[in-house]
Amino acid sequence: QQAMAGMFKEQMSDDYVKSMAQNSFGFLPKAPVGKGETWEFATKTVVAGLGKADLSGKSTLKEIRDGKEAVISQDSKLEFKGEDAAGPMGAAEISPTRTKGEMVWLIDQARMKSSKSTATMEFTAGGAEASMTMKMEMKLAPRTGAPVKTESGKETPKETPKETPK
Numbered sequence: 800q801q802a803m804a805g806m807f808k809e810q811m812s813d814d815y816v817k818s819m820a821q822n823s824f825g826f827l828p829k830a831p832v833g834k835g836e837t838w839e840f841a842t843k844t845v846v847a848g849l850g851k852a853d854l855s856g857k858s859t860l861k862e863i864r865d866g867k868e869a870v871i872s873q874d875s876k877l878e879f880k881g882e883d884a885a886g887p888m889g890a891a892e893i894s895p896t897r898t899k900g901e902m903v904w905l906i907d908q909a910r911m912k913s914s915k916s917t918a919t920m921e922f923t924a925g926g927a928e929a930s931m932t933m934k935m936e937m938k939l940a941p942r943t944g945a946p947v948k949t950e951s952g953k954e955t956p957k958e959t960p961k962e963t964p965k
Contacts, residue, residue, distance in 0.1 A: 827871075827904070832860050844877070849893065852879045861901070868912065869904045877918075894921040900935075913938045 828838045841855040856875030863869055877896040900916025914937045921930045 828858070828860070834860055834862060836860055840875075846877070846879075850879060852877050856898075863906075867906055869906055871902045871904065873898070873900050873902065873916070875899075892923045896920040911939060 828836075832838065837857050837859040839855070839857045841853070844852050844854045846852055854875060854877050856873060858874075859872045861870040861872050875898045877898065879893045896918055898916050898918040900914065902914045903912040904910070905912050914935070916935050918933045918935070919930070920933070921928070923929075
């Protein structure tokens with residue numbers, strides 16, 4: 800149990816959490832853009848269990864829905880470099896990982912509503928070659944009203960009642 804806790808703590812380091820937050824907002828443009836415009840991004844990141852990597856790519860504003868949601872497509876490349884590149888995998892060599900996806904941002908709330916992407920990774924470890932495809936989808940629940948206290952005393956967002964289909 801201690802070994803598992805130690806591994807989890809190592810993988811969920813402060814650098815990892817910071818890089819996840821920075822990466823979410825790194826896909827946003829630095830200045831206003833119009834439909835069809837593209838911007839590039841590049842940053843350093845930490846991938847839990849694999850180590851440090853360079854993340855680069857481009858994002859495009861695909862559409863604005865009803866003036867409320869911005870749909871942004873992404874095409875990115877993640878490259879593991881240097882001695883920190885394989886993390887606990889040791890001598891693994893990881894080819895640049897390609898990710899394509901789409902994010903939906905709520906403009907008036909300045910927050911992400913959803914994200915969907917597919918990443919493909921190829922690597923070699925101990926003479927064996929492997930390929931992995933990951934599909935990720937995230938939907939954030941709406942947050943309305945004041946937080947609600949739970950039995951443990953912690954506050955959680957008040958849930959929005961779901962509409963009944965008509």
